[in-house]
Amino acid sequence: MKKLLFILFLLSFIISCNCKKDEVVKIGYIGELDMSIWEYVSNEMKEKNIILELIQFSDYxxxxxxxxxxxxxxxxxxxxxxFVNATNKNDYYLSxxxxxxxxxxxxxSKNLTNLSQLQLNSKIAIPKDEVNLSRALKILExxxxxxxxxKDNINYNFTTNDIRENYLKLEFVDVEADDVYSVVSFVDAAFVNLNLNFDFKDxxxxxYDxxxxxxxxxxxxxxxxxxEDEDNSLYKTIAEAYKKRIKEVVESGKLEGIIINY
Structure with missing residues (x-):
């Protein structure tokens, strides 16, 4: 009887071990570049019984x-x-x-090959959101x-109303970042975020910014x-794995001119 109980206990222990579920972490990202990095990290995490569910977004x-x-x-x-602008504006509790x-x-540009080809009234597509619009204007300056x-405030987001001098009288076409594809052929130049500029390699x-x-x-x-998850050790492990992989890719020379500092 004792032997039978021991066997039943052993079987239940084995079954419970085998039924242990992998940890699943859902990760949101945008663009081809991040997809390739996260897929690599996902395969690496599987060896640690961590499943990354990768969810691609197109809307910032x-x-x-x-x-x-x-x-x-x-x-x-x-x-x-x-991040700061979005969390403050929408009262998000993020970390x-x-x-x-x-x-x-x-x-x-799909129409020009050199900055010197910009002329009076050239049309420039710029991101519509406050942060990236401000950055585009800083680059043009x-x-x-x-x-x-x-402006004394380093966090100030510039708008076209803050332009004192527009030397070529550039015309701005403001679009959602993910809609650049729809206008890039009809403007003289366009500012493209990292998440999309990997797709603009041709x-x-x-x-170069x-x-x-x-x-x-x-x-x-x-x-x-x-x-609530700002001290989550699992999430920090995943972040470290991402940083390690992006460093490897950058040092291989594949992202020259796209990722500047890491």
Missing amino acids: SIINKALNSGHIDLNHFQNYAY IIDKTFIASMNMY SIGLLKLTK SNILY DPSKYDSDMYINLIAARL
């Missing part, structure tokens, strides 16, 4: 909302300035798990095409979680 405006509401556990698509890299916001009104780069010429620290990308 809803990915933080999805995180705040619990539909996903982590996201990686935004820089620090965008930064880790910082990753500074990404470029290059100027692309750093190139010497604009003069902006000086287009001409008129200007150099964040050192403006407030670069504001534009470091980050992995975000809900505030």
Whole structure:
């Protein structure tokens, strides 16, 4: 009888071990580049019984909302300035798990091959959201095409109303970041975020962004979680794995001109 009980206990122990569920973490991201990085990290995490459920978004405006509401556990698509603006504006309870890299916001064109080809009244597509619009204007000022009104607040988001001098009388076409594809053929140049500029590799780069010429620290990308998870060790492990992989890819030379600092 004792032997039978021991066998039953042993069987129940084995079954309970085999039925142990893997931990599942839902991650939101945007763009081809992040998809390739997260897929690599996902395969690595499987060896640790951690399943990453990768959820691709195309709309910048809803990915933080999805995180705040619990539909996903982590996201990686935004820089620090965008994160601060979004959390304050929408009362999101989010936290930064880790910082990753500074990404470029290059100027692309399908119609021009050099900045010198920009003429009077050239049309430039710029992001519609406050943070990336401000960054695009700062880049144009750093190139010497604009003069902006000086502001003491480093976190101030410039708008077209802050343009003091527009030397070529550039015309601005403001679009949602993910709608650049719909206008890039009809404008002279367009500013493209990291999450999309990897898809623009066949287009001409008129200007390689150099964040050192403006407030670069504001534009470091980050992995975000809900505030209640800011000390989650599993999430920090995932973030470290992401950073390790992105470093490997950058050092291979595959992302030259796209990721600037990491």
